[in-house]
Amino acid sequence: MRFLKVLFAIAIAAAIITGVIYWVRRQPQPVPTPAPPFETRGKLQVFALDVGQGDGLLIVSPGGKTVLIDAGNARAGDEVAVTLQGRNIRTLNLAVATHPHADHIGGLRRVIGKLKVDQLLDSGRDFESDEYDRLKRAIKSRKVEWILAKKGWSIDLDSGVRLEAFNPRGNNQWITEVREGGSIENANSVVLRLSYGNFAMIFTGDAEFETETALLKSKTFLKAQVLKIGHHGSRHATGEPFLKAVNPQAAIISCGADNRYGHPSQPTLDRLRKAGVQVYRTDLGGEIAIVSDGNTFQVFPARQANLASLWEGRIGLEDQFLAQPQKAAAARSGLKSKEVD
Numbered sequence: 001m002r003f004l005k006v007l008f009a010i011a012i013a014a015a016i017i018t019g020v021i022y023w024v025r026r027q028p029q030p031v032p033t034p035a036p037p038f039e040t041r042g043k044l045q046v047f048a049l050d051v052g053q054g055d056g057l058l059i060v061s062p063g064g065k066t067v068l069i070d071a072g073n074a075r076a077g078d079e080v081a082v083t084l085q086g087r088n089i090r091t092l093n094l095a096v097a098t099h100p101h102a103d104h105i106g107g108l109r110r111v112i113g114k115l116k117v118d119q120l121l122d123s124g125r126d127f128e129s130d131e132y133d134r135l136k137r138a139i140k141s142r143k144v145e146w147i148l149a150k151k152g153w154s155i156d157l158d159s160g161v162r163l164e165a166f167n168p169r170g171n172n173q174w175i176t177e178v179r180e181g182g183s184i185e186n187a188n189s190v191v192l193r194l195s196y197g198n199f200a201m202i203f204t205g206d207a208e209f210e211t212e213t214a215l216l217k218s219k220t221f222l223k224a225q226v227l228k229i230g231h232h233g234s235r236h237a238t239g240e241p242f243l244k245a246v247n248p249q250a251a252i253i254s255c256g257a258d259n260r261y262g263h264p265s266q267p268t269l270d271r272l273r274k275a276g277v278q279v280y281r282t283d284l285g286g287e288i289a290i291v292s293d294g295n296t297f298q299v300f301p302a303r304q305a306n307l308a309s310l311w312e313g314r315i316g317l318e319d320q321f322l323a324q325p326q327k328a329a330a331a332r333s334g335l336k337s338k339e340v341d
Contacts, residue, residue, distance in 0.1 A: 038291050038300055044161055044196045048228070048280075048288040049083060050302070051076040053256030053263070054103035057203060057228065058084070059194060063158035068111065069096040069192070069203055070104040074131065077110025084115060091116040094155060094163075095144075097135065098205030099189040100127035109138045117144045123168055123205075124148040125188045149190045151218075160196060160294070166220050167191035167211055178210050179236060186231060187211050193224060197294025202246055204230035204237070212242035222246045225297055226290055227277075229253045233264020235318070243275045250278045250299055252290070255314075257283040262316020269313050279310050 042062050049056035051072025059067040066089055071080045084092075095117050097105045109131070111117070120139055139146050147153070150170020155163050168174060168188045175187040189205025202222060204211075207230040215222060227248035230237035232255040251272055255263040264281065272279055278299075280288045285301030292298075 038289070038298065040291065042159075042293070044159075044194075044199065044292045044294070046194070046201060046226075046290040048252045048254055048282055048290075049080060050282045050287045051080065051107065051254070053232070053259040053261070054107070055098065055205070055228075055232075055254045056080055056107060057254075059157075059163070060087075060089075061157040061159060061161045062196075065093045065157040065161070066091070067094045067096065067157070067163065068092050068108075070098055070205070071095075071107030071111050073103050074106035074110060077107025078114075080107050081111050081114040084111070089115070092118065093157070094119050094121060096121045096149075096190055096192070097123065098203075099123050099125060099185045100129065100132040100135075101183075101185060101206065102129065102131045104205070105135050106131050109135045112138045112142050112144060117142065119145040119147055121147045121149050121153070121165070121190060123185075123188055123190050124150075124170075125168070125174065125185055127185055162195050164193050164195070165190060166193060166215055166222075167207065169214075175210050175214060179208070182208060182210070182236065189230075191215065193222070196292055199292040199294055199297050200224035201226040201228065201290065202248075203228045206231040206234075206237075208234065208237040209239050209242075212237070212239055216241055216245060224248055226250045226252065226299075229264070229268070229272075231263075232259070232261070233268050233281075233313075235262070235265035235267045238268050238271060240271055240275075243271060243277070248277055250280065250290075250297075252288055253279065253281045253283075255281065255283045259283075259314065260316055262314050262318055264313055265316070265318075266313030269311050273311055281305065281310060284309055 045060040047058040054072035055070040056072045057069040071077050092115055095108055097108055149165045153165040178184055178187050186206035186208055187210045189207045191207055192203040194201045202224045222245045224246055227246050229251050233253045253264045280299055280301055284305035285303055287302045289300040
């Protein structure tokens with residue numbers, strides 16, 4: 001009998017050990033990022049992460065300070081955390097929630113749960129959604145300093161790298177008049193300008209024409225070599241006056257290959273092509289790295305996209321509506337009331 005008890009105990013212990021090993025293997029593990037095919041020492045690095053239909057942008061200063069602007073949806077958040085850990089990033093000096101839509105902030109909650117985050121810059125535009133509530137709870141439980149963005153806010157990272165906010169205006173001066181079918185949250189996205197020496201990059205969140213017009217009216221200095229295109233390349237963003245003011249050499253479009261919103265749109269791609277801007281897309285090129293020494297910059301997509309495909313827009317519900325109004329309206333009515341792009 002004693003022998004059977006010992007044998008049973010051994011079997012139980014073996015089962016527990018096997019279960020633990022299985023559980024550990026099922027958890028996402030940080031995968032060391034291979035050495036990039038470019039020199040990074042003493043340079044500013046910006047990565048447009050491949051988060052599918054959403055935004056996720058990582059800034060690494062020459063001295064190693066880190067900023068994460070959005071992190072895709074909740075599903076992408078785990079992958080973003082693993083990517084950061086694979087780059088030996090354990091602390092984020094700043095996270096930015098450009099606006100409270102799930103395809104931008106869903107992943108931030110996951111990242112905050114796995115990495116130390118010192119501060120989070122938020123648009124401050126309240127929005128009723130479970131995802132935004134979960135993010136606010138994560139900020140509180142992880143003791144992250146919560147900062148409300150407003151025009152004129154800035155942070156100096158190191159080596160002369162500066163990040164400055166252009167939108168929202170602050171003090172409850174919200175943009176409230178938007179196009180039919182537009183979003184007040186998108187219009188009040190946090191818009192940032194990153195500068196390092198003679199190099200600059202603009203980050204636009206999901207800002208559209210209304211925000212661009214407000215920035216132009218306020219005489220904001222927008223000139224930058226690289227522009228992160230607003231609202232994933234929507235037809236309602238990146239107007240000609242805004243493009244003229246920024247005068248970018250390169251444009252980054254973050255969108256998913258399987259999105260149904262028609263991102264990027266053909267009209268936006270046509271405007272970029274007319275302006276002579278080189279386009280890079282995460283749906284075609286995967287993760288995109290921008291590296292600058294403060295004077296020049298280089299762009300390195302993870303994979304090379306077919307040149308013809310770069311300038312080919314996607315077909316979305318709005319395009320279908322223009323072609324077949326009744327069918328597209330039926331499809332749009334089937335979307336969940338809180339589903340936003």
